[in-house]
Amino acid sequence: MSRKYRICYPGATYHIHARGNRRGAIFYEDSDYHYYLKTLESVRSKYPFILHSYCFMTNHLHLQIETITSPISHIMKEIHARYAIYFNHKYDFDGHVFQGRYGSKVIESIHYFLTVSRYIHRNPLEANMIINMAEYPWSSYSSYIHNKKNPHIDPTRTYSYFKNPVHEQYRLYVENETKEDELIWVPR
Template sequence: MGRRHRVWYPGATYHITARGNRRAVIFDEAEDYNKYLMILEDVRSTQPFVLHSYCLMTNHLHLQMETLKDPIQSIMKDIQSRYAIYFNQKFDLDGHLFQGRYGAQIIENTDYFLTVSRYIHRNPLEPGLVEDMADYPWSSFSSYIHGQNNPHIDPSKTYSYFLEPVHEQYRNFVETPTEKLIGEKGEILWVPH
């Protein structure tokens, strides 16, 4: 039995996840995080896409990515294989860097789009890496709440769901405890506008 094909159409948006093989480290030092982002930009120059948010953790990563004219399979294959080659050469390793195929959950409504953005940015809180998500350097969160330019992301679609001041509204949305924000059916109870 072969793998199921990924659903793709121009404009499809995904929550992409990838984990290190056997939950091993995929980012060891700042150079590695920067290299992944550099590869991402290099691939984007030939296969355009919109990155809405991201968080790179020690042994896994999250991307909220919208395709334009190239299938997600092609984009992610280029990013992941190029990074795996870099990492394996750097540490003189053989074999798979990533645990199986990357995850790609399609995002087809506003609630899920916002829930994914929030989830991605809250990721460093769970293992206690930071007390304030804005302090985590390998996430797009600080650029969202401080209005700083981050060349890797386009926050305009996310901001479009919030009233001014969008930076403060978005921060409140992400920092609100889950039990006050998400209903039993996964719907967002807090209305951003």
């Protein structure tokens, strides 16, 4: 069976998700999360991209990535290969760290862009891991709502869809529990 073709073009934005092999953990300790972020930055210097949002759970992760010129396949292959080597070496494991290829979906509308951002940031809440999303340390959410610098993400595009104060409007958008189509943002 052949692999599904991935849509790829310069400037494409993706919702990336990856799960641990056999739904196993891909992060055991804080140092694992830090290493994944360090790997993202290292790969970004080789294959530039914009990271709009992220959330790392124990056994899976979500990224909202916009490519510049390099294909998403090069970016993700490099990140996951490096992380797998680190992970297997650290825990004396063999074999696959991730369950198959990462999943990707091209984001081609503002509505979907914002829906993905909201979904990523709500992940720990929906999994009943936390009560307050801003307290989850392995997500970009707290930097969005507190309007504080996170060196891994660029909130500019996301903020551009909200009225001032953008960080508060974004918080209301993400934390609102109404139906998705009732959520308010500024269409452009």
